[in-house]
Amino acid sequence: MSSSKSSIRTPLGRVRGLGSARAGTGDFWRQRLTAIAMVLLLVPAIIIVMMMLGRNHAAATQILGSTSVAIVLILFTVASVWHMKIGMQVVIEDYVHDERVKLVSIIANNFFSIAVALAAIYAILKLSFGV
Amino acid sequence: MAQQIERPLSPFMTYRWTLTMAMSIVHRATGVALYFGTLLLVWWLLATASGPQAYATFQGFIGSWFGRLILFGYTWALIHHLLGGARHFVWDLGYGFGPTEREWLTRAAVVGSIALTIVLWIIAYAVGGLR
Numbered sequence: 001m002s003s004s005k006s007s008i009r010t011p012l013g014r015v016r017g018l019g020s021a022r023a024g025t026g027d028f029w030r031q032r033l034t035a036i037a038m039v040l041l042l043v044p045a046i047i048i049v050m051m052m053l054g055r056n057h058a059a060a061t062q063i064l065g066s067t068s069v070a071i072v073l074i075l076f077t078v079a080s081v082w083h084m085k086i087g088m089q090v091v092i093e094d095y096v097h098d099e100r101v102k103l104v105s106i107i108a109n110n111f112f113s114i115a116v117a118l119a120a121i122y123a124i125l126k127l128s129f130g131v
Numbered sequence: 132m133a134q135q136i137e138r139p140l141s142p143f144m145t146y147r148w149t150l151t152m153a154m155s156i157v158h159r160a161t162g163v164a165l166y167f168g169t170l171l172l173v174w175w176l177l178a179t180a181s182g183p184q185a186y187a188t189f190q191g192f193i194g195s196w197f198g199r200l201i202l203f204g205y206t207w208a209l210i211h212h213l214l215g216g217a218r219h220f221v222w223d224l225g226y227g228f229g230p231t232e233r234e235w236l237t238r239a240a241v242v243g244s245i246a247l248t249i250v251l252w253i254i255a256y257a258v259g260g261l262r
Contacts, residue, residue: 032220032223035216035220038213039213039217042213046251049255050254050255050258053255053258053259054259054260057179057182057183057186057187058183060179060186061179064176064179064180073176080169081169084162084165084166084169087162087166088162088163088166091159091162091163116169116170116172116173119173119176119177120169120172120173120176122180123173123176123177123179123180124176124180126180127176127179127180
């Protein structure tokens with residue numbers, strides 16, 4: 001944050017809408033955006049899961065590697081991981097009051113979410129490209 | 132201790148445990164459960180991408196009674212969180228705050244989540260059983 005002396009904006013004007021996290025309502029909006037995305041992807045996602053039931057490895061590989069299935073799954077992965085990362089951060093901020101534990105929890109939440117997303121996307125792409 | 136004295140109670144003591152309150156915490160709990168449940172999703176994708184042996188291990192787990200129990204719980208958590216989220220969308224738009232609508236929405240989410248989960252599993256068994 002730059003010094004208040006170099007700005008002609010009033011202190012209230014600078015903080016209005018930003019909140020204590022300095023990010024305003026960004027997470028609130030993204031939480032709803034990703035929720036809408038998942039609602040739209042729900043029916044295709046259920047169909048994919050139903051298609052996978054009782055399949056052997058060869059059939060499963062073929063289904064998951066097809067273009068449309070892979071795209072739906074990647075979109076669903078991005079939306080759900082983003083959504084859950086924001087949600088878990090809210091839970092941590094609500095219940096963890098020790099600053100150090102809170103910081104470590106928030107870092108762990110970010111790492112876990114990114115690892116889940118990248119592992120899922122890696123697997124989907126590997127199946128698509130057949131390597 | 133001769134006589135019961137009518138003292139004012141602190142606000143939280145006067146609250147009755149209501150269905151909307153229970154739904155609020157269950158929405159969080161299902162969110163946290165789904166967060167860790169993504170590990171199952173990643174396992175499924177990575178196992179399929181890894182080869183027949185890893186896929187067979189995953190299928191062995193998910194096909195066991197314990198695996199199916201987890202998957203059933205996961206399905207219900209997902210649907211419940213989805214319907215709870217839809218309820219939040221109604222509220223975000225400024226509707227459904229009255230006592231009647233609020234209770235109706237909450238009951239609909241609880242009954243709907245159980246009914247939809249059972250319907251999905253019946254379809255899943257019907258679809259999977261044919262293979």
